[in-house]
Amino acid sequence: MLKILSKETYQEASKNYTERSFMQTVEMAELLERRGFKVTYLGWVRDGEVSVSAILYSMPETGGLRMEVNSGPASSNPEDLKPFYSALRDYAKANGALELIIKPYDTYQTFDSNGQATSEERKELIADLTDLGYAFDGLQTGYPGGEPDWHYVKDLTGLTKETLRKSYSKKGRPLANKTSSFGIKVRTLTRDELSIFKEITSSTSERREYKDKSLDYYQDFYDSFGDKAEFVVATLNFKDYLAHLQKDMATHQKELNEVNEKLAENPNSAKQKKVKTQLEKQLATFETRVEEAKTFIDKYGEEDVVLAGSLFIYTPQEVVYLFSGSYTEFNKFYAPVVLQEHVMTKAIEKGIPFYTFLGIQGIFDGSDGVLRFKQNFNGYIVRKMGTFRYYPKPMKYKMIKGIKRLLRRY
Numbered sequence: 001m002l003k004i005l006s007k008e009t010y011q012e013a014s015k016n017y018t019e020r021s022f023m024q025t026v027e028m029a030e031l032l033e034r035r036g037f038k039v040t041y042l043g044w045v046r047d048g049e050v051s052v053s054a055i056l057y058s059m060p061e062t063g064g065l066r067m068e069v070n071s072g073p074a075s076s077n078p079e080d081l082k083p084f085y086s087a088l089r090d091y092a093k094a095n096g097a098l099e100l101i102i103k104p105y106d107t108y109q110t111f112d113s114n115g116q117a118t119s120e121e122r123k124e125l126i127a128d129l130t131d132l133g134y135a136f137d138g139l140q141t142g143y144p145g146g147e148p149d150w151h152y153v154k155d156l157t158g159l160t161k162e163t164l165r166k167s168y169s170k171k172g173r174p175l176a177n178k179t180s181s182f183g184i185k186v187r188t189l190t191r192d193e194l195s196i197f198k199e200i201t202s203s204t205s206e207r208r209e210y211k212d213k214s215l216d217y218y219q220d221f222y223d224s225f226g227d228k229a230e231f232v233v234a235t236l237n238f239k240d241y242l243a244h245l246q247k248d249m250a251t252h253q254k255e256l257n258e259v260n261e262k263l264a265e266n267p268n269s270a271k272q273k274k275v276k277t278q279l280e281k282q283l284a285t286f287e288t289r290v291e292e293a294k295t296f297i298d299k300y301g302e303e304d305v306v307l308a309g310s311l312f313i314y315t316p317q318e319v320v321y322l323f324s325g326s327y328t329e330f331n332k333f334y335a336p337v338v339l340q341e342h343v344m345t346k347a348i349e350k351g352i353p354f355y356t357f358l359g360i361q362g363i364f365d366g367s368d369g370v371l372r373f374k375q376n377f378n379g380y381i382v383r384k385m386g387t388f389r390y391y392p393k394p395m396k397y398k399m400i401k402g403i404k405r406l407l408r409r410y
Contacts (some may be wrong), residue, residue, distance in 0.1 A: 001350075003089035005053065010041040013317075014074065021071035021105045022313045022320050024055050031224035032057045032240035035217070042091070042326070044084040051077040054086040063400040064098030064393075070147075071105040071384075082128045089132060093392035100390040103147070111381040113169070115364030118380070127383055134388040141362035148359030149386050152371065154344070154379030157353045158224045161345050176341060179334040182236065183234065183244045184307065186342045189231040197231050197325075200309040204325030213323070217376075221311070227240030230312045232342065234335035235304040238296040245293060249286045252279055307335035312343045318354040319347040340377060355379075363373050 005013070009025050022028060029039045036364070037057040044052035046089035054073030058065045069088070075081055090326055091101040108126075110119040130136055140149060159167055165176050189197055198215045205212035221229060256279040262272050296305075312319060321343065340357075347355055360371040362383065391397045 002084065002091060003033075003043055005041040005043045005050065008152075009050065010043065010053055010055075012054050013043060013076075016050075016076045017074040018022060018317065019105070020074040020315065020317045021320075022315050022322075023071035024074050024105070024301070025228075025237050027225040027228055027313060029055050029057075031220055031355060042088065044080050046077070046080060049077060051080045054084075056088075058097070058369040061098060062404070063396060064096050066099050066101070067092050068101040068103070069098045070101075070103050070119065072103075074105070082132070084130055085134070086132050089134070089390050089392075092390060097390075097392055098397055102388045102390075104129075104385045104388070106385055107382045108139075108385045109383045111270070113375050113378060113380055113381065115362075115381060127179070129388045132390075134390045137387040137389070139383075139386055143359065143361070144387065148361070149384045150319065150360045150362035151384065152357040152360050152374040152379055152383050153382055154355045154357070154377055155353065156344060156348055156355055159344075159348055161348060164348065165346055168377055169376055169378040172378060175334060176337055176374055179337045180341075181244060182333055183240045184234050184236050184333065184335055184338045186234055186338060187235055188302075189233060189309075191219065191222050194222060194231060194301050195311045196233060196306060197311070200233070200306065200325035200327070201323060202325075203327060209329065212353065218311075225313065230314070230343075230346075231309065232312065232339060233305045233309040234338050236307055236330070236333060236335070237302065237304050238293055239302045242290065242293040245286055245290050249283065249290070252283050252286065255279055256283065271363070278346055283384075305330075307333055308339060310336070310339045310343070312346075314347070314350065314352065316352065318356055319343055319352050321357045323354070336373065337376070344377075 007026055012405060013024070014020060016147075032055075033039050037059050040056045040058075042054050042056050052073050052075040054069045056067055056069055058067040060066075073081070073084060075084075088102075089100065106122070106125055106126070109117060109121050111117050130378070133290040137144065142148075156164075165173060168176060177327075195215060197214075198218060199214050218231070222231065256276065258278060259272050259276045263269060263276065266272070306327070307330040308324070310324040311322045313322055321340070324336065324339070344355055357374045357377070357379065358375065360381065361368045364371075366372075
């Protein structure tokens with residue numbers, strides 16, 4: 001039976017789910033309410049136990065309400081999902097919905113890091129909804145409606161702080177090693193500092209041509225999620241960075257001197273010649289970076305400079321990489337790598353077994369730069385089901401939609 005749940009009952013039921021999106025937390029419900037939505041906690045109750053639950057949020061629109069369940073429902077008994085969807089359809093019709101949208105969090109299919117399928121399609125998940133009269137937007141790629149159906153994820157089970165970096169890809173490990181040598185620091189922002197985060201995301205959104213969230217949205221997010229949300233920035237003091245470089249240069253120069261001594265004793269050693277060539281290339285790179293560091297010091301002095309920022313969400317089931325941004329001027333420092341390592345390390349310390357990097361396009365021809373970055377951390381890919389829509393009064397919906405389309409012509 002479908003029932004309206006109290007916030008407390010909903011929260012208690014949520015402890016039974018092994019898989020649940022942050023979009024289905026009471027913190028997200030609070031954020032939605034702050035942003036003007038009406039929120040209802042719904043549950044399917046069998047023998048006195050809540051086996052399926054969802055946050056349904058709604059907003060008035062011409063002709064009725066637009067209702068939505070995003071990244072849900074969550075369930076401890078998949079067999080109860082279909083009766084829940086059926087009852088939800090009836091609930092929406094009885095409560096004045098013009099349109100009901102469901103974006104399930106169930107995984108439709110899994111893929112390896114390169115996009116090769118590792119499981120069969122779960123077509124029955126789609127059929128459960130379409131059999132009930134829900135219209136399906138179809139399996140899509142990209143970011144339909146601004147939200148991706150393809151997620152890049154990583155299982156953290158069994159990893160420790162010491163073994164985490166070893167779990168990265170062949171390209172990811174040396175990249176993380178290199179980045180960790182720069183002296184980049186990670187700092188959590190206070191609410192009063194969220195304008196720093198907003199500046200980063202604004203810069204990134206303008207560059208990538210997408211619509212950024214407002215500062216008051218980030219403030220509402222902070223207030224709603226509390227310590228379950230972490231706004232973090234990666235910073236670098238270029239004077240410290242120069243000191244790191246000079247220390248590493250001294251080490252490499254010492255190694256080169258030792259190789260030259262060995263070559264003096266054995267001039268035909270192919271091995272030592274190869275090592276010498278590598279060290280000389282590395283020293284040349286260091287010299288270039290030293291000059292760059294001095295230029296940055298002239299520009300920024302001794303202050304800690306913000307390179308990149310991210311918002312991470314912590315739930316018992318998973319950690320989520322939600323929003324992020326960076327400044328192109330500092331791309332060569334790979335600061336987002338430091339932020340990713342920070343959140344995964346913290347997840348391991350908290351005992352949270354799963355990390356979702358969220359969206360990728362689902363296109364595997366090499367064109368998705370976001371995917372290439374996330375592949376450094378050697379996870380895998382899950383494809384969600386997509387979007388389903390139910391229209392309690394389809395003729396009314398079509399008529400209103402037609403009028404809106406007509407009015408936009410004038």
